[in-house]
Amino acid sequence: MYQKVIFFLLSFGLVLGVFGQDRLPYQDASLDTETRIQDLLKRMSLEEKVGQLSTLLGWDMYEKEGGKVSHSKALEQAVQERYIGSLWATLRADPWTQKTLVSGLDPELAAKATNAIQDFAVRQSRLGIPLILAEEAPHGHMAIGTTVFPTSIGQSSTWNPLLIEEMAKTIAKETRLQGGHIGYGPVLDLAREPRWSRVEETYGEDPYLNSQMGMAMVKGFQGESLQSGENIVSTLKHFAAYGVPEGGHNGSGMSVGQRELNQSYFPPFKAAVGVGALSVMTSYNSIDGVPSTANPYLFREMLRKQWGFNGFVVSDLGSISGLRGSHHVAATGEEAASLALRAGVDADLGGNGFDKNLVAAVQKGMVEESMLDEAVANVLRLKFDMGLFENPFVDPSRAKQEVRKLEHIQLARQVAKESITLLKNEGNLLPLSKSLRKVAVIGPNADNIYNQLGDYTAPQPESNVVTVLEGIQNKIGKENVEYVKGVAVRDTTQLDIDLAVAAAKRAEVVVMVLGGSSARDFTIEHEDTGAARVSQSNGGIISDMESGEGYDRMTLDLMGHQLKLLQAVQETGTPVVLVLIKGRPLLLNWAAENIPAMLDAWYPGQEGGNAIADVLFGDYNPAGRLPISVPVSVGQLPVYYNYKVPKKHDYVESGAEPLYAFGHGLSYTEFVYEDLQVAVGGDVENPTVSVTFQVQNRGEMGGDEVVQLYLRDLISSTVTPIKQLVRFERAYIPAGDQKTFTFELGKEEMQLLNMDMEWVVEPGEFDLMVGASSNDIRMSQIFEIK
Known part of the structure; x- marks a missing residue:
């Protein structure tokens, strides 16, 4: 009760302290949004306008001391000297941000931190403009103590848009209760290049399935009213054709005709805009020589003119500066800023692309101030429509009580169950009997919480995540389960194959949990964009990470000694069930020929262990379906199902068909x-x-x-x-x-x-x-x- 009184006084004090008795037109909630926007624009200086387009990295904008949080000196400088309009990833915690379970924020402290940030922004800025706080939220709010769902490739494996809409509502609520207003997601890139590092973030290879999942996410995020206090704006990523880079290199250019763009790559975005998506993010790649962030055809012609988009466009992190530093289509920062603004980019993620460069570009006549006003209006419109001028604060007590509550955990388990795909079940080995008295659980992904959560995941208390080992123990008792890690995902110095073989010989059945990992650790280096930087071992232990942003692959083989472990255990003669936890399709030819039962769980989230055990022991009949084809060889790529005629002919070495096709998935019934x-x-x-x-x-x-x-x-x-x-x-x-x-x-x-x-x-x-x-x-x- 005490917290609620403080929350009310804080809000009431803001109204009196900033607005006083005589409100200006833009402060009058009874006026329509466009009138308020135009009034505010007339009162803003050039620097204040440009500042509204800057979205700075947010995790340095608060200070934590024990159980107390406050705004930081960095925020003071950003608001008073740069007039910023937005922050990104304020509540993010991971090795890149250097925020841990100790230095980061739980949901209650997160809400207090965003309140402190907003309080300073509206009290200490000349015009009292609240900040927009954007957060990463593709499979759960990327913050400590939230609910972690399966990654997007697993979500699409459910083939259940209504379930995904319900999941999105939950993610939105957890984000908004902590002070966030925008959720980055869904990723609507078609994944037709499995070597690419970000396949896990997509809904797969098909435009129609992508469209259905994208619409579900937008409807769940945005709901009926952005003033509900439980909904957030959805930012569609990445416009456009980002998921098919040449050679699988993240951010590389690609060449595709207008017909293919319109028939395959645009439809998911058009569908999501059609149900009201209010934000779109540019992509790092170029299309036919034109960088996305400098492409007016994408944003002014298609998005606004043809599709009627009425939201705002945000650059991907650093992509405006990248017009100069990466794409080399601009010689100066001013040229890069003017190119992006003319293309229709409204907001600068990172804050270094526009800023002083755009101020100078306007002053030099490189871009019209009317075009700047248009971009500022697109950002302000969201602030007015969300009611942030009237109520920028949240209630910390609600965040404490309602983030990751029981219903959300149960939903995470349901999404995970529906995502699990039965690839093979020879001799009806599955489901397993609960009367088994000796089950060997083997593999590097059997008992590693971060390997099953995927990229864009914050640190979580171990008690919040159920591994496969724990899920099986929950079904048949710890005394009936023997666990051996066996090998690492990538590192070849960690070998316990002999122990694994011995355990397999003692067991009635073996559950092997192999695959990949997108888990970042504090030894991994990062690019300025936040992508992980691939590095070779310097003589130490090699990270498990082989997927996730920046970790593109040359092959799709199981890495390290995983196949050797699988072969050694199979040779014991004990029946083997292979469970795959991973972020992209991997080559499974040997397993498909020699292992009787296989489940694909992708990255199943915090309840993945329970969900997998539900399927293994028949408490849930699997019905997941592949949203992406599984190749026989990288030499087949691309291998998506809906290729253009004529029909593909076989290769000298093998057939042209994938090992497992799009839509594949088996059941325990007929x-x-x-x-x-x-x-x-x-x-x-x-x-x-x-x-x-x-x-x-x-x-x-x-x-x-x-x-x-x-x-x-x-x-x-x-x-x-x-x-x-x-x-x-x-x-x-x-x-x-x-x-x-x-x-x-x-x-x-x-x-x-x-x-x-x-x-x-x-x-x-x-x-x-x-x-x-x-x-x-x-x-x-x-x-x-x-």
């Missing part, structure tokens, strides 16, 4: 598809196609099935995909029961960009395919649009 009915109506101007079919569960266990609809235009004036996902649905079907699925398709699913770059539906035949994956088509029917 689903049978039947009675496909397709009804066609309309014409090319307004085609309608109704699809109905039955799915029957003929097994002995209830479970979810993920039905998938694919479409192929058989004759088209421009080259189209071999097949394209157009609908899907995940639904529970009890054992012995059946369900009717009905879908409606229209112009959007059948249109293409013709030779004149016009969206049209062309008359002719289409092949409709219904199946359990992109290469497991159960029924098909050709229909005609006239």
Whole structure:
């Protein structure tokens, strides 16, 4: 109660102290937002306007001493000398920020810190403008003591947008309660290059699945009202075509035509903007020689003119300066700043790209002040619409009570369960019996909390995270489980293969937990952008990190001695279940041939251990589906399912098909598809196609099935995909029961960009395919649009 009184007095004191009795028009909440923006703009100096576009790194803006927090000298300087408008990652904790469980903030202290920051900003700035606080939030708020969900590639493996929307609501609430206003995410880049380090941050290789997941995140983040106190703005990343860099090198340029941009790379962003996304981030790469951050076609033409975007565009960290330092399209900082502003970039993440450079550019006539005013208005609009001028503070007691509460932990477990994909189950080895009395749990990812959380994760108390070892122990008791690490993910000096083999021989079954890691430690160096810098060992222990921003791969093999460990344990003859925890597809050829059962869990988050154990022991029937293809060799790349015709032919060494295709995933029960009915109506101007079919569960266990609809235009004036996902649905079907699925398709699913770059539906035949994956088509029917 005492904290709530203090919170009220703090808010009331702000109103009296800053605004006094006579409010200026921009301080009057009864006026419309545009009137308030124009009034405030007229009162701002050039330097104050430019300052509003600066988003500085936030973790140095507070000071912590024991259980108390306050604003820092760095904040005073930033507000009083640079007139900043925003902070980023204020509550972030990780090796880059050097914030630990000791030096960082728990949720209650985080809320107090953001209150202290806002209090100084509104009291000590000339115009009393509150700050926007942006936070990383792709699979949970990247702060200490929050709920950590599976990374995005795992989220999309659920094929359940409604569940992801519920997850996003939870992330938004935890972020807003601590004082954050923007969540960076979702990442809508198509992941068609698995060597790229950031695959884990994406929803996979397909534009339609990406669109559905992206819309779910935006709706969950932003909700019905940004003034709810529990919602945040969603920042879409990274515009555009960032996920297919040449050679897998993070941030490298790529060449792609306008047709492919519009048909594959733009749709997820367009869909997310269509449901109201209010922020978009530029990307580090260039497209056909034009850096994203200097590309007006992306932001002024597509985003604003064609899609009607009404939010603000923020640069990726340091990407404005990168126009000079990386891309070499600008000779000076002033040129770089003017290029970005002219392209439609409204905010400068990092704060060193605009700042004095943009002030000088305006003064020299390199860019019009009216264009600056437009960018400032786009930033201020969010502050007014969120109600920050009236209430910039949060209640620390709510943050303490409601961040990572029981319901959120249960949701994290549900998302993790639904994300787990059963790749193989030879002889129905799974599910395991709970009466087992000797289970060997082996591998570097079996009992390592940070290896299962993924990149963009803050340090968390060990008690907050359940590992696979602990999840199995929770099912059958510690006394029935023997654990041996065996090897490290990468380091080859840590070898306990003999101990692992001995444990396997004593066991009734072995659960091997292998894969990769995006876990940063304090020995890892970082680029100015925050990406991890790949470095070779200097004679010490090599970090497990082989994925995560900056850690691009040349091969996709299991690293270190993991395969050697797997082979040695398999040779014992004890049945082996392979559980994969990782951030990108890895080559699994030997395992697919020799290991009877395999689960893919990606990075499953804090409840990953319990979720994996639920699946292993049959308390949950797995129904995850791959959102990205698993190659046989890096020589196949790219190997995404919806490539353009003609059909690929085999190589000399091997076939062209992936090991596991997009949409693949097995179940503990058997689903049978039947009675496909397709009804066609309309014409090319307004085609309608109704699809109905039955799915029957003929097994002995209830479970979810993920039905998938694919479409192929058989004759088209421009080259189209071999097949394209157009609908899907995940639904529970009890054992012995059946369900009717009905879908409606229209112009959007059948249109293409013709030779004149016009969206049209062309008359002719289409092949409709219904199946359990992109290469497991159960029924098909050709229909005609006239």
